[in-house]
Amino acid sequence: MAAAFSACSQQNLHLKGNIANMPDGDICVMMLDSNLQRQIVDTFKIVNGRFDYEDLRLDDAECLIFSQNDEDFLMLFVGNETVTVEGDITNPDKVAISGSKYEDVLTDYQDNIPMMTRLAEIDMEMRLSTNDIDKQNSLR
Numbered sequence: 001m002a003a004a005f006s007a008c009s010q011q012n013l014h015l016k017g018n019i020a021n022m023p024d025g026d027i028c029v030m031m032l033d034s035n036l037q038r039q040i041v042d043t044f045k046i047v048n049g050r051f052d053y054e055d056l057r058l059d060d061a062e063c064l065i066f067s068q069n070d071e072d073f074l075m076l077f078v079g080n081e082t083v084t085v086e087g088d089i090t091n092p093d094k095v096a097i098s099g100s101k102y103e104d105v106l107t108d109y110q111d112n113i114p115m116m117t118r119l120a121e122i123d124m125e126m127r128l129s130t131n132d133i134d135k136q137n138s139l140r
Contacts, residue, residue: 010057010080011080011081011082012054012055012056012057012058012080013053013054013056013057013058013064013078013079013080013081013083014052014053014054014081014082014083015051015052015053015054015076015078015083015085016051016052016053016082016083016084016085017050017051017084017085017086018049018050018085018086019046019049019051019073019085019086019087019088019089019095020049020087020088020089020090021049021088021089021090022046022049022068022073022089023046023068023069024045024046024047024048025045025046025068025069026043026044026045026046026068027043027044027045027046027051027053027066027067027068028040028042028043028066028067028068029041029042029043029044029053029056029064029065029066030064030065030066030067031062031063031064031065032063032065038065041056042055042056046068057080058078058079058080060079061077061078061079062077062078062079063075063076063077064076064077064078073089073092074092074095076097076100077100078100079100081099081100082099083097083098083099083100084096084097084098084099085097086098122139125139126139
């Protein structure tokens with residue numbers, strides 16, 4: 001009985017949202033296989049920019065690609081969680097994604113790449129200026 005309850009309580013990926021100016025039609029859900037080739041794993045409908053999809057159970061966090069008419073419009077790093085997508089297809093950089101802890105971690109990492117790059121440059125400068133105390137102090 002406990003196993004049956006556990007199976008029933010496991011959550012699928014639940015993706016919902018509203019994307020303005022998105023044409024009605026089928027959305028392909030794709031994953032990358034071990035050879036980094038795209039594999040269609042499911043499809044769902046978008047109507048008037050709205051969708052509510054929860055038919056996919058992931059074994060682990062995955063990078064999913066969403067495509068319509070062979071054009072990618074969204075790539076997400078998600079697990080079995082509820083994720084909300086809001087925005088306008090004509091301005092993809094402003095699409096807001098919420099509810100995915102995996103997407104949040106990826107976004108934080110990407111946002112910090114310039115700072116991590118600069119810290120690596122400073123570290124290298126420090127190593128190269130071992131005899132220049134003034135230079136080391138300015139780098140600190």
